[in-house]
Amino acid sequence: MGRLAVLAVVLVLIGGGLAWWASLGANRLPGTALPDSNVTVDTGTDSTSTLTPSAGPLSVPGSVTAAMAGKAVRVSWQPGAATDQVTQYVVYRNGVKLATVLNATTYQDTTVAVGTKYGYQVQAMNATGTGSALSPMVSITVPTGANGGAPPAPPPLPPMPTGWVSAASTGASGSLATVSGDVVLSNQGEVYSNKRIKGTLTVTACNVTLRNVEVDSGEPFTGSGTPDLFAIWLQESASCGATIDHVSTVTDSAPNSYLTTSIRIARGGPVTITNSKMLGAQLGILGVASGVVRGNYIELGQNMRGDHNDGIQGDGSTNLTIDHNTILNPNDQTSALALYTEYGNNNNITVSNNLMAGGGYTCYCGDGKSDNNGNPARAVNVNIINNVFWRKYFSDAGGFGAARAYNPAGGGRWAGNVYMSADGTVTTQAVPQPSIDQ
Numbered sequence: 001m002g003r004l005a006v007l008a009v010v011l012v013l014i015g016g017g018l019a020w021w022a023s024l025g026a027n028r029l030p031g032t033a034l035p036d037s038n039v040t041v042d043t044g045t046d047s048t049s050t051l052t053p054s055a056g057p058l059s060v061p062g063s064v065t066a067a068m069a070g071k072a073v074r075v076s077w078q079p080g081a082a083t084d085q086v087t088q089y090v091v092y093r094n095g096v097k098l099a100t101v102l103n104a105t106t107y108q109d110t111t112v113a114v115g116t117k118y119g120y121q122v123q124a125m126n127a128t129g130t131g132s133a134l135s136p137m138v139s140i141t142v143p144t145g146a147n148g149g150a151p152p153a154p155p156p157l158p159p160m161p162t163g164w165v166s167a168a169s170t171g172a173s174g175s176l177a178t179v180s181g182d183v184v185l186s187n188q189g190e191v192y193s194n195k196r197i198k199g200t201l202t203v204t205a206c207n208v209t210l211r212n213v214e215v216d217s218g219e220p221f222t223g224s225g226t227p228d229l230f231a232i233w234l235q236e237s238a239s240c241g242a243t244i245d246h247v248s249t250v251t252d253s254a255p256n257s258y259l260t261t262s263i264r265i266a267r268g269g270p271v272t273i274t275n276s277k278m279l280g281a282q283l284g285i286l287g288v289a290s291g292v293v294r295g296n297y298i299e300l301g302q303n304m305r306g307d308h309n310d311g312i313q314g315d316g317s318t319n320l321t322i323d324h325n326t327i328l329n330p331n332d333q334t335s336a337l338a339l340y341t342e343y344g345n346n347n348n349i350t351v352s353n354n355l356m357a358g359g360g361y362t363c364y365c366g367d368g369k370s371d372n373n374g375n376p377a378r379a380v381n382v383n384i385i386n387n388v389f390w391r392k393y394f395s396d397a398g399g400f401g402a403a404r405a406y407n408p409a410g411g412g413r414w415a416g417n418v419y420m421s422a423d424g425t426v427t428t429q430a431v432p433q434p435s436i437d438q
Contacts, residue, residue, distance in 0.1 A: 057130065058080060058084045058086065058124045058125075058126060058130060058131065058132035059079075059080025059081045059084050059124065059132060060080065060124070060132045060133050060134070060135050061077040061078065061079065061080060061089065061105075061122040061123070061124055061132070061135050062077065062078040062079075062080065062135070063076075063077060063078040064076070064077040064120065064121070064122050064135045064136070064138050065077070065138060066118070066120045066138045066139070066140040067140065068140070068142070068143070069108060071110070071112075072108045072109055072110045072112065072302070073108070073109040073112050073118060073120070073140055073142065074106060074107075074108050074109075075091055075106065075107045075108075075109065075120045075122070075138075076105060076106045077089070077105050077106075077122045077135065078105065079105055079124070080124055080132070084124060084126065084132075085126050085127065086124045086125065086126055087102075087125060087126055087127045088100050088101060088102050088125050089101045089104075089105070089107075089122055089123065089124055089125065090122070090123045090125060090131070091107045091109075091120065091121075091122055091306075092120065092121040092122070092123070092134060093109065093118055093119070093120055094118060094119050095119070095121075097224060098223060098224060099223070099224045099305060099306035100224060100306040101306050101333070102306070102308060102333070102334070103308075103333055103334055103360050104331075104332055104333035104334075104360055104399070106332055106333075107303070107306065108302060108303060108331075110221075110302060110304060111221065111223070112142045113142060114142050114143070114144050115141070115142060115143075115144055116141065116142055117139055117140070117141040117142075118139065118140055118141075118142070119137040119138065119139045120137065120138055120139075120140075121134040121135050121136070121137050121138075122134070122135045123135070157330075157392060157393070158392055158422050158423055158424055159424070160326075160424075161355075161420070161424030161425075162424075164326050164355045165295055165296065165297050165324060165325060165326040165355070166297055166326065167277055167279065167297050167299070169297070170246070170248075170275050170276055170277040170295065170296060170297040171214070171246060171247065171248035171275075171276060171277030171297070172196070172212045172213055172214040172246055172247060172248045172277075173212065173246070174194070174212065175194070176194055176195055176196040176212070176213075176214055177194060177195050177196065178195075178196045178198065179195050179196065179197045179198065179199070180198045180199065181198070181199045182197075182199040182200045182201070182202070183195075183197055183199065183200070183201045183202070184201075184202045184203075184204060185201070185202070185203045185204065185205060185208050186204045186205050187205050187208075188205045188206050188207060188208075189205075189206070189207050189208070190205065190208050190209070191208075191209045191211065192208065192209070192210050192211070192213060193209075193210070193211040193212050193213060194211075194212050194213070195213050195214070196213075196214045196216065197213065197214070197215045197216065198216050199215075199216075199217065200215065200217050200229070200230060200231055200232070200233065201213070201215050201231070201232050201233070202232075202233045202235060203232070203233070203234050203235060203236055203242055204235045204236060205236060206236050206237060206239075206240030206241070207236075207240055207241060207242070207243075208236065208242050208243070209242070209243040209244075209245070210232070210242070210243070210244045210245070210247050211243075211245045211246060211247070212245075212246045212247070213246075213247045213248070214247070214248040214249075214250065215231045215232055215247070215248070215249045215250070216250045216252055217229060217230075217231040217249065217250075217251065217252060217259050218251050218252030218253075218256035218257055218258060218259050219256050219258050219259075220255045220256055220257075220258065221257060221258040221304050221305070223305075224305055224306060226258055226304075226305055228260045228261075229258065229259055229260050229261075230260060230261045230262075230263075230264040231249040231251075231259060231261070231262050231263070231281065232244070232247070232249060232262065232263045232264070233264045233266065234263065234264065234265045234266060234267075234269070234271065235266045235267065236267065236269055237267060237269060238267040238268050238269045238289075239269065240269055240270075241269050241270035241271055241272070241291065242269065242271050242272075243271070243272045244263065244271065244272070244273045244274070244276055245272070245273075245274045245275055245276065246274075246275045246276060247276040247277075248276065248277045248278075248279075249262040249263065249276075249277070249278045249279065249281065250277075250279050250280065251279060251280025251281055251301060257280075257301075257304075258282075258304055258305070259280060259281040259282065259301070260281065260282050260283065260305075260307065261281055261282065261283040261284075261286045262278035262279075262281040262283070262284050262285065262298070263278065263284070263285045263286070264286050264287060265285070265286065265287035265288055265289070266287065268287060268289035268290070269289070269290075270289075270290045270291040270319075271288060271290075271291040271292075271293070272291055272292045273285060273288075273291070273292070273293045273294075273296060274292070274293075274294050274295050274296065275294075275295045275296065276296045276297075277296070277297045277298075278296070278297070278298045278299070279299055279301075280299070280300070280301040281300060281301060282300065282301065282303065282304065282305065282307040282308075282309055283300070283307065283308060283309065283310050283311075283313060284298035284300060284310065284311040284312055284313075284327070285298070285311070285312045285313065286310070286313050287313065287314070287315065288312060288313070288314045288317060288320065289314060289315075289316070289317050289318065289320070290317060290318055290319045290320050291319075291320060291321075292320075292321045292323070293312060293320075293321070293322045293323070293325060294321065294322075294323045294324055294325065295323075295324050295325065296325045296326075297325070297326045298311040298312065298325065298326065298327045298328065299326075299328045299330075300328065300329045300330065300331065300358075301330075302330060302331065303331045303333055308333070308334045308338075309329050309331045309333045309334045309335075309359060310329070310334050310335050310336075310337070310338040310359070311327035311328065311329055311335070311336040311337060311356070311359075312325070312327060312336075312337050312338070313335075313337075313338045313340065314338070314339050314340065314346070315340045315341070315342040315343045315344075316340070316341055316342065316343035316344030316345060316346060316371065316377070317339060317346050317347075317349055318346070318347045318348055318349075319347075319348050319349075320346075320348070320349045320350075321349075321350050321352075322337065322349070322350070322351045322352075322354065323350070323351075323352050323353055323354070324352070324353045324354065325354045325355075326354070326355045326356075327354060327355070327356045327357075328356075328357050328358055328390075328392065329357070329358035329359040329362075329393075330358050330393055331358065331359065331399075332358075332359070332360055332393075332394065332398075332399025332400070333359065333360050333399075334359050334360055334361075335359035335360065335361055335362060335363060335364050335398070336356040336357060336358055336359050336362045336363065336398075337351065337354070337356060337362070337363045337364070337365075338363075338364040339351075339364060339365060339366035339379075339382070340364060340368065341366075341367070341368025341370070341371050341377035341437075342371060342372045343371060343372065344371050344375075344377060345368065345371070345376070345377040345378055345379060345380060346366040346367075346368075346377075346379045346380070346382050347379070347380045347381060347382075347410075348380070348381050348382075349366060349379075349381070349382045349383065350383045350385070351363075351365075351382075351383065351384045351385070351387060352383070352384075352385045352386050352387065353386050353387065354387045354388070355387075355388045355390055355420070356387060356388070356389055356390065356397070357389070357390035357391070357392040357393055357397060358392065358393045358394065358397070358398060358399075359398045359399065360398055360399050360400045361398045361400055361401050361402070361403060361404045362389050362397040362398040362401075362402050362403060363384070363387075363389075363398075363402065363403040363404075364403075364404060364405050365379075365382070365384055365403050365404065365405055365406035365414075365434060366379040366382040366384075366405065366406060366407070367379040367382070367405040367406055367407035367436045367437040368405065368437050369437045369438065378407055378409055378436070379406070379407040379409060379410075379412060380409055380410035380412070381409075381410040381411045381412050382406070382407065382408075382412045383412055383413045383414075384403075384406060384412075384413070384414050384415075384417060385413055385414070385415045385416050385417070386415070386416040386417065387416075387417045387431075388417075388418060388419070388420045388426055389402045389403070389417065389418070389419050389420065389431050390419075390420040390422075390424075391419060391420060391421055391422045392420075392422060397419065397431075401434075402419075402431045402432075403417075403431060403432075403433075403434045404434045404435075404437075405434060405435075405436065405437040406433055406434045406435070406436070407436045407437070408433075414433040417430065417431040418430055418431060419431060
């Protein structure tokens with residue numbers, strides 16, 4: 001065989017191998033690993049499934065620590081090199097995948113038992129699914145308190161200051177008829193009122209109104225594989241809307257203490273959400289695209305599954321008013337208010353007179369370099385005015401800062417935004433206008 005023929009055969013073999021490798025990346029599901037001789041399937045439960053990833057080119061997370069935080073174990077670490085472009089971290093407990101963490105370098109394990117020893121490791125992952133080696137294991141034994149229980153909780157957080165929307169001033173009230181089980185509303189224009197649902201509520205019809213309704217929901221937390229659960233799921237067409245007024249969503253107590261989202265807006269139709277109360281979920285209002293969100297009290301629960309924690313989240317919203325709400329996120333992950341740009345830019349939005357606290361950044365304020373399709377997603381006429389950023393959980397309102405990703409293009413204004421001290425005193429210190437998304 002001549003030299004040219006040999007070279008052609010080699011090129012064909014190399015090309016075929018590269019095509020096979022590319023097909024693996026193209027066809028895999030988000031969050032799954034490429035095939036590896038050291039990998040067995042992880043079920044997301046803390047049982048016998050193990051995962052021993054091969055070392056990749058990413059830096060190993062450094063300075064991993066595990067310490068008690070009340071009745072939970074708080075795992076913290078330092079990121080690797082900035083050039084790694086890490087998109088998430090995976091936390092392992094005793095060699096088993098426990099949680100996936102986005103936009104944070106801490107995780108609180110609330111599923112520990114007194115007197116038990118746990119070992120934690122952390123792995124960095126990038127957008128292609130490539131993972132670093134696991135960090136060295138750090139161990140901790142959950143101690144027994146003086147009275148035979150877990151250590152005492154940390155000192156209580158500052159109380160709610162007066163004059164703001166509170167849990168006591170919002171939500172359902174008065175006599176409510178109890179309904180057991182999940183409810184589906186499928187009649188156009190229906191008004192559903194004065195009920196307490198022990199389950200979930202799904203809306204499939206247009207122009208439904210929920211008024212003076214309480215929805216008590218929750219399921220057992222079983223680790224990162226715990227399925228999604230939405231207290232209220234709005235599935236009506238994007239061409240029609242829904243009204244929610246004086247409604248409460250309350251996360252159940254243990255063992256049914258996990259709730260993904262208080263109000264999930266599936267198709268982005270216009271909504272009016274007023275005077276309502278959302279307690280204990282991982283996310284408050286998810287998927288708001290247009291409408292009015294006013295006079296609500298939203299307080300998220302402690303991060304459990306590694307979810308995003310956002311009090312109010314939009315992903316490319318237009319003609320939206322978010323006014324006079326109290327939005328509290330006790331976690332140092334994600335935000336109180338997030339105006340993302342995954343599905344397009346944010347346009348004609350006013351965020352005003354809100355009290356906000358917590359999250360990684362308290363406000364992701366509407367600007368984006370691009371959307372999921374690579375199109376420019378710069379904000380147009382987004383106004384962030386007269387909001388108060390409360391130092392309730394962190395010294396700069398959010399764990400990493402008060403705000404990021406703001407663009408005044410198209411007439412937008414950043415004005416009158418100030419800090420509140422941890423004790424509830426409004427200061428005159430201005431919250432700096434953040435730069436555009438980089």
